[in-house]
Amino acid sequence: MSENVKINRGLKGVYFERCGVSDIDGARGELSYRGYSIHDLATRSSFEEVCYLLIFGELPTTEELAAFDARLKAARVLPDAVYDIIAACGAGHPMDVLRTAVSALAALEPAAREVGEEAFIENGIRLTSQVPMIIAAHEAIRNGRDPVAADDSLGHAANWLWMLKGKKPSEDAARLADVDFILHAEHGANASSFAARVTIGTETNLHGGIVTALSTLAGPAHGGAAEDVMKMVHEIGKPENAAAYVKAKRAAKEAVTGFGHRVYRKEDPRARHMREGVRKLGEEMGAPEWYEILQAVVEAMKPYARHGLNVNVDFYSGVIYQLHGIPMDLYVPIFAIGRMPGWVIQCIEQQRGNILIRPLTLYNGPEPRAYLPIAAR
Numbered sequence: 001m002s003e004n005v006k007i008n009r010g011l012k013g014v015y016f017e018r019c020g021v022s023d024i025d026g027a028r029g030e031l032s033y034r035g036y037s038i039h040d041l042a043t044r045s046s047f048e049e050v051c052y053l054l055i056f057g058e059l060p061t062t063e064e065l066a067a068f069d070a071r072l073k074a075a076r077v078l079p080d081a082v083y084d085i086i087a088a089c090g091a092g093h094p095m096d097v098l099r100t101a102v103s104a105l106a107a108l109e110p111a112a113r114e115v116g117e118e119a120f121i122e123n124g125i126r127l128t129s130q131v132p133m134i135i136a137a138h139e140a141i142r143n144g145r146d147p148v149a150a151d152d153s154l155g156h157a158a159n160w161l162w163m164l165k166g167k168k169p170s171e172d173a174a175r176l177a178d179v180d181f182i183l184h185a186e187h188g189a190n191a192s193s194f195a196a197r198v199t200i201g202t203e204t205n206l207h208g209g210i211v212t213a214l215s216t217l218a219g220p221a222h223g224g225a226a227e228d229v230m231k232m233v234h235e236i237g238k239p240e241n242a243a244a245y246v247k248a249k250r251a252a253k254e255a256v257t258g259f260g261h262r263v264y265r266k267e268d269p270r271a272r273h274m275r276e277g278v279r280k281l282g283e284e285m286g287a288p289e290w291y292e293i294l295q296a297v298v299e300a301m302k303p304y305a306r307h308g309l310n311v312n313v314d315f316y317s318g319v320i321y322q323l324h325g326i327p328m329d330l331y332v333p334i335f336a337i338g339r340m341p342g343w344v345i346q347c348i349e350q351q352r353g354n355i356l357i358r359p360l361t362l363y364n365g366p367e368p369r370a371y372l373p374i375a376a377r
């Protein structure tokens with residue numbers, strides 16, 4: 001019987017559910033949220049509007065957006081105990097600190113234990129505001145500074161940069177962060193969202209799902225890629241070294257980070273917005289060499305572009321963060337800020353008409369055998 005079973009390792013190409021949130025056309029390299037092209041959203045929308053769209057299914061009216069924005073701003077609070085926990089974890093990787101702080105919120109805020117659609121929406125909005133606060137507070141505390149209080153005159157992206165740096169960002173910097181969050185907001189059954197759905201499938205609360213998602217996002221095959229791309233760019237050093245770097249990686253059969261995707265066979269449609277951001281920002285800041293190194297890597301990868309191997313969303317984002325003077329270990333947490341509404345809606349979708357997610361593994365261990373007492377082994 002076992003010979004006839006088809007195993008889908010990594011669940012490649014398996015549909016496990018229907019979902020009306022985002023549509024990824026891997027063959028054409030297209031992405032939309034609730035029917036709206038990612039290109040329209042990245043150029044014309046705001047992160048707050050995209051959060052509303054993802055969670056409630058429609059673009060908001062002016063009044064709906066104002067009310068939603070007020071809910072996000074009202075949620076910009078953290079219990080004192082969370083600041084103490086952040087301080088105690090001070091030297092840890094920011095992603096570990098973020099996950100620990102979100103887990104602590106589950107224990108500290110009684111509403112976090114509630115389940116059901118309304119509770120998921122309320123807690124999802126709360127966490128969407130709290131996640132950037134935690135990351136910024138950790139960055140301040142580990143550098144011996146007091147956390148910067150949120151500024152309610154600023155939108156989500158500008159407020160995040162304000163809390164991180166303690167100075168008001170330029171309009172361009174805030175817009176670039178906003179676009180980055182929009183591009184990262186939702187992506188179907190990616191590893192972290194799928195993991196969150198497995199957790200919610202056991203009928204637990206939203207915070208449990210988000211802690212799972214944060215754990216899963218952290219690895220280099222998923223959210224950790226932007227940090228690794230930046231390390232790669234530093235290692236390459238100058239554009240003329242890119243070809244030798246790529247050749248050595250491929251000879252060693254190692255992945256070149258920032259390339260490849262489980263679903264896209266054309267370029268990841270999100271990459272073009274980040275590429276343009278790197279090019280412009282690099283020129284404005286008198287540091288065009290980072291863009292040149294990235295483009296030299298793209299050129300060097302062309303001979304290996306079988307199976308549609310192209311850059312993904314995180315190939316360019318690291319350089320943008322670096323040009324803004326953001327430490328490398330914050331790159332994965334920044335992805336988490338953007339992905340919050342995607343995780344929230346995936347958890348909501350899972351608990352609507354929930355079914356426990358529990359696939360099978362095909363046994364290939366020893367044949368049945370007799371138990372031997374320890375003295376006889």
Ligand SMILES: CC(=O)SCCNC(=O)CCNC(=O)[C@H](O)C(C)(C)COP(=O)(O)OP(=O)(O)OC[C@H]1O[C@@H](n2cnc3c(N)ncnc32)[C@H](O)[C@@H]1OP(=O)(O)O
Pocket residue numbers: 220221222223225254255256257258259260261262263307309312313314
């Ligand atoms: C936001 C995100 O999570 S996007 C992804 C971020 N991650 C990265 O950038 C890390 C580097 N990329 C990778 O490790 C992979 O591309 C993954 C994990 C993202 C996807 O992996 P898979 O779905 O298993 O890749 P896929 O089946 O499409 O691979 C096809 C072929 O391309 C190769 N390939 C895939 N990615 C890369 C890469 N980055 N560099 C070189 N070759 C690669 C595979 O080895 C495979 O070759 P083969 O057929 O000769 O064995």
Ligand SMILES: O=C([O-])CC(=O)C(=O)O
Pocket residue numbers: 184186187189190191261262263312313
């Ligand atoms: O969809 C995936 O597998 C990974 C990805 O691009 C994302 O989560 O944004």
